[in-house]
Amino acid sequence: MNAAVHPVDVQHRYEELKERGFCIIPGALPVSVLQDLATDLAPAFERTPFCQGDFYGARTKRFGRILARSVHAATVVQCPAILTLAHQILAPACDRIQLNLTQAIGIHPGAPDQFPHRDQDMWQGVKGEHEYLLNVIWPLTPFTADNGATRLFPETHGQRALTDTTPPPAELAICQPGDAICFLGSTLHAAGANIAETERRCLVTGYSLGWLKPYENQWLAYPPAVARNFPPELAALIGYAQHRPNLGNYEGQCPSVLLGDDVPEYLAAIDALTPDQAKMLAGYGKAPSSVTGRIDPAGRVDDR
Numbered sequence: 606m607n608a609a610v611h612p613v614d615v616q617h618r619y620e621e622l623k624e625r626g627f628c629i630i631p632g633a634l635p636v637s638v639l640q641d642l643a644t645d646l647a648p649a650f651e652r653t654p655f656c657q658g659d660f661y662g663a664r665t666k667r668f669g670r671i672l673a674r675s676v677h678a679a680t681v682v683q684c685p686a687i688l689t690l691a692h693q694i695l696a697p698a699c700d701r702i703q704l705n706l707t708q709a710i711g712i713h714p715g716a717p718d719q720f721p722h723r724d725q726d727m728w729q730g731v732k733g734e735h736e737y738l739l740n741v742i743w744p745l746t747p748f749t750a751d752n753g754a755t756r757l758f759p760e761t762h763g764q765r766a767l768t769d770t771t772p773p774p775a776e777l778a779i780c781q782p783g784d785a786i787c788f789l790g791s792t793l794h795a796a797g798a799n800i801a802e803t804e805r806r807c808l809v810t811g812y813s814l815g816w817l818k819p820y821e822n823q824w825l826a827y828p829p830a831v832a833r834n835f836p837p838e839l840a841a842l843i844g845y846a847q848h849r850p851n852l853g854n855y856e857g858q859c860p861s862v863l864l865g866d867d868v869p870e871y872l873a874a875i876d877a878l879t880p881d882q883a884k885m886l887a888g889y890g891k892a893p894s895s896v897t898g899r900i901d902p903a904g905r906v907d908d909r
């Protein structure tokens with residue numbers, strides 16, 4: 606058991622993630638946080654209908670909007686070691702990271718092995734050049750060999766996600782509440798079969814490149830009336846921030862303007878540029894520009 610929380614050696618975990626595609630951080634958060642979260646989510650686990658479709662699986666349940674369902678969710682979403690790891694993994698390909706989802710998953714007795722997959726395949730961009738996502742599974746019940754512990758396939762990430770070779774044997778994430786199971790968007794993984802008599806529960810928190818469409822629509826999950834009660838860093842993480850340049854703006858301004866008391870009806874659009882763009886722009890107009898031709902309304906080009 607992980608009664609004590611161990612200081613996390615983030616650099617070591619980062620290297621493990623890069624090398625193997627996943628890492629497990631024992632005791633990343635106090636057990637009590639996960640126990641309180643599990644208590645708050647218990648009614649939703651009971652009432653939510655079973656999933657439909659062969660990917661999710663008809664013996665599983667899933668629901669989102671966890672930050673609106675439990676005050677303890679923010680502690681999990683903002684776990685400092687995980688945020689540091691997410692920044693390290695994703696910063697090379699974005700200006701800022703975003704929360705991709707919070708999702709509670711219940712794997713009920715009788716659930717078969719899930720189809721092994723890579724979560725990055727929800728996006729259609731070029732793969733293998735950078736990571737899209739860091740996912741974290743937080744057990745809310747113990748994960749055992751027979752109740753559906755997550756299966757992780759080592760060294761199937763990065764460039765290897767592009768090749769079709771037979772994956773190596775999976776490793777089972779046998780874990781306890783408080784432990785964090787971290788894996789890259791490019792890592793092959795799946796929920797295990799539940800051949801036990803009790804349900805396996807977890808919370809998934811995922812962080813993706815800030816310019817992607819998130820899996821869970823965060824602005825609908827947490828509209829301004831809800832998000833204004835979050836600390837500013839959490840509101841920014843769920844999308845109340847622009848990704849430079851100018852992406853995700855509201856009337857040309859940072860969408861966090863909607864979290865204030867009085868939102869003016871008319872707003873001035875304000876540049877939100879990357880430092881490189883701001884520098885380029887600052888240099889523009891200093892030298893005389895040369896005109897090489899003109900285009901008339903019929904589209905004819907007069908080269909001079």
Ligand SMILES: O=C(O)CCC(=O)C(=O)O
Binds near residue numbers: 661742
């Ligand atoms: O619940 C799990 O262990 C993994 C679930 C999963 O990978 C998914 O639904 O994408």
Ligand SMILES: [Fe+2]
Binds near residue numbers: 722723724794795
């Ligand atoms: Fe997955």
